[in-house]
Amino acid sequence: MSATSILVAKWPVLTRHQHAVAWLQAWEDLGRAPRTLDAYARGLAEYLSLCEREAVDPLAAGRTHVAVFVRELTSRPHQRGANVVSIESGAGLANPTIQQRLVPVRLFYDFLMEEGLRDSNPVGRGRYTPGRRGSGRQRGLVPRFSKLPWIPDERQWLDLLDVARREPVRNRVMLALAYDAALRREELCSLRTDDLDPAHRTVRVRAETTKNRLERVVPYSAPTGVLLTEYLAHRARISRARGPLFLSESRRNHGQPLSLWTWSKVVRRLALAAGVERFSTHTTRHLCLTDLARMGWELHAIATFAGHRHTDTTLQYIHLSGRDLAEKLKSGMDHIHSWRVQMLADADMPQAVMGGARDDDRFPV
Known part of the structure; x- marks a missing residue:
């Protein structure tokens, strides 16, 4: 029994959308790992379920419909309690989980575009754009939060x-x-x-x-x-x-x-x-x-x-704590400080090394 057949049985909503099954089968044929296929199937199944509730044809859905999906993800009760979207929310999936749910939806619409069934992808992706002011990076549909990984003391x-x-x-x-x-x-x-x-x-x-x-x-x-x-x-x-x-x-x-x-x-x-x-x-x-x-x-x-x-x-x-960084800074600064003090203490050092300035210019009385 193929992985796609197992996943389709797990999420029956996929069977009601023939292009979804074809898309998932293509990824299996390309050799994607079973866990990756499972994540793809789950994310797309949740999105297609939303489309059915909203009476929207996935082939005709726009960014506003994808935004409704994002809103649902960010307001869904979290299985482990208050978390992630904002400190006050007490709800919503973690930011990486939301990103994970959106990836298969984005890839699904890429597939539909390649098959000539759509002209555009309603799921935006952050990408570098030369010539843009600021960072030069277009913002994705959902901003990414970068949090330090936790490690035990x-x-x-x-x-x-x-x-x-x-x-x-x-x-x-x-x-x-x-x-x-x-x-x-x-x-x-x-x-x-x-x-x-x-x-x-x-x-x-x-x-x-x-x-x-x-x-x-x-x-x-x-x-x-x-x-x-x-x-x-x-x-x-x-x-x-x-x-x-x-x-x-x-x-x-x-x-x-x-x-x-x-x-x-x-x-x-x-x-x-x-x-x-x-x-x-x-x-x-x-x-x-x-x-x-x-x-x-x-x-x-x-x-x-x-x-x-x-x-x-x-x-x-790599998780370097504030104390680790402080020790590195102290070690580096100690070396720099000793070098600068040595320069000041060396009376025979040529003025060219000191930038060509006179002592009375550099250290006015």
Whole structure:
């Protein structure tokens, strides 16, 4: 059964719009990841449902109808309580979620234009326009909010480790690898036994499991290597077959590959037990990249380690606190100040170095 058939069964509204099914099938044929297809189907299904409620033909919809969709997204009760759109609102989806919902609608109208069914796309996209005043960037339909990613402080991290220390070896090594190698959730859960190179303490992250289809090889630490050796011995008692590295040990799915959702539930349980509710499966990635920046790694090296195509993406992940920045500023200013004082203290320094000014001009009495 194809992914498109499964998604159409999940959101029946898609079946009432033949172009929507054709569009989704085209993305599946192009090899989009199942999770991407799921996000596309969900966003478009919500938009088409709105069109049906408003008695609007999607082929004839304009920007005003898309604006109604945006208004609904920004006023929808948030499943986790007050959040995001404005401090006072107490409602609405998070800004990145709204952007995610609009992407498939925009791509759907791009498809309709390519098929000759429309002349324009009612969903605007922010883009650089040479010659425009100011920043030269046209504003998208919904402004993007750039928020610093959250990472735990030292106390919160220690509290989490204290809880994790009592976990089975599989969960401990997964948490260690997620931090050591800055792995995304899907990259971690998709690791296979032949992706490991214990002799060099490296792990291969296959292109098909990554977000941007970039394969990379990343190292892990010696303590993680010890945990991994212990887990491999434990795994052999579950299955000796090569294949997925992390296996389920539940009664229902014993020996099956560990799912993304199971790992999310494990991390959520640890976070609640440690009293660090904001900790998620992606937090270890943020924390690792930030720690690399604190250690003085070059931006391009961090981008390569993270598997980013562009350093702009890396900058979004690196979270340097105000204290980190203050220490960097102090270190740099101390060097500059000492250089300037040395210039003033050196009586033999030529006036050309001082800009050619006389002492009485530079320091009037």
